[in-house]
Amino acid sequence: MNQAAELSCREAARLMSRQQDAALTVAEQEVLKNHLYTCLSCRRFDEQLGFLRRLARRYGEAGPPIADDPA
Amino acid sequence: MADRKNINPPDRIAALFKEVESHRGYLLRFAVAKLRDTGQAEEVVQEALLAALDGVGGFSGQSSLRTWLTSILKFKIIDFQRRVISERAQFAAAPDEDESADPEWMERRYDDTGHWNPRLGEWANPDSALEQRQFFEVFERCLDKLPKAAGRVFFKREVMGVDTGDICKEEDISASNCWVMLHRARLALRDCLDRSWFQGGR
Numbered sequence: 451m452n453q454a455a456e457l458s459c460r461e462a463a464r465l466m467s468r469q470q471d472a473a474l475t476v477a478e479q480e481v482l483k484n485h486l487y488t489c490l491s492c493r494r495f496d497e498q499l500g501f502l503r504r505l506a507r508r509y510g511e512a513g514p515p516i517a518d519d520p521a
Numbered sequence: 522m523a524d525r526k527n528i529n530p531p532d533r534i535a536a537l538f539k540e541v542e543s544h545r546g547y548l549l550r551f552a553v554a555k556l557r558d559t560g561q562a563e564e565v566v567q568e569a570l571l572a573a574l575d576g577v578g579g580f581s582g583q584s585s586l587r588t589w590l591t592s593i594l595k596f597k598i599i600d601f602q603r604r605v606i607s608e609r610a611q612f613a614a615a616p617d618e619d620e621s622a623d624p625e626w627m628e629r630r631y632d633d634t635g636h637w638n639p640r641l642g643e644w645a646n647p648d649s650a651l652e653q654r655q656f657f658e659v660f661e662r663c664l665d666k667l668p669k670a671a672g673r674v675f676f677k678r679e680v681m682g683v684d685t686g687d688i689c690k691e692e693d694i695s696a697s698n699c700w701v702m703l704h705r706a707r708l709a710l711r712d713c714l715d716r717s718w719f720q721g722g723r
Binding site: 460509 | 540543544547551585586587588591630631634635636637640641642643644647648650651652653654656657658660675678679680681682685700703704707708710711714
């Protein structure tokens with residue numbers, strides 16, 4: 451990465467997304483951590499990415515809860 | 522639990538039929554992600570559901586019904602692909618016609634300095650949404666709004682849990698292209714769920 455330690459949300463979002471699929475370099479982890487420390491929106495984005503993953507896995511495994519539970 | 526499993530009165534079978542049918546939408550999306558073609562996907566899902574209903578006694582209840590149906594569908598897809606290759610290779614997957622749909626939207630998500638605009642709202646207790654059927658309906662509608670290729674890549678990565686390396690090969694795209702598509706899909710889904718559910722859409 452050639453940008454300065456200051457990361458924009460656009461770049462941070464790309465890194466957070468890529469982190470879902472591959473390991474980031476130490477330098478990338480470092481700038482991302484610094485950005486998240488000061489940016490509430492990006493911390494939310496990171497959490498929401500994690501939730502999207504749980505949602506998608508649930509969707510592919512059990513699926514939604516059954517409408518009228520007989521129990 | 523154990524004695525319930527051994528009794529198969531007709532009304533239990535009927536309920537199971539109805540439940541099997543309720544997974545059709547998911548199975549169709551799964552098949553579209555693999556085959557790209559909606560018509561072919563419908564055909565193969567129909568075959569899988571018929572086979573499932575035929576062999577419903579083979580469902581042990583050890584995995585979820587969805588997982589069991591998906592495993593049947595996977596066999597049917599492989600079977601179908603073999604037939605397509607041998608009999609009708611001329612009906613190759615149709616190209617994606619919507620790839621150019623507004624390539625700029627992601628840039629508009631940020632202001633001139635690259636910060637979120639608008640900022641991201643909080644999702645209060647999102648995991649409780651996983652217990653609500655309507656939330657999954659919203660999720661499916663959001664999935665269907667994605668550009669086709671991005672939707673397919675997202676489905677393979679997040680729903681099927683395929684490695685990005687394998688997805689790149691299947692889709693014949695570069696790793697960086699794959700990441701761009703995944704990121705677009707995640708951001709679009711995030712915004713769609715935000716609009717349609719978490720910020721008062723419910």
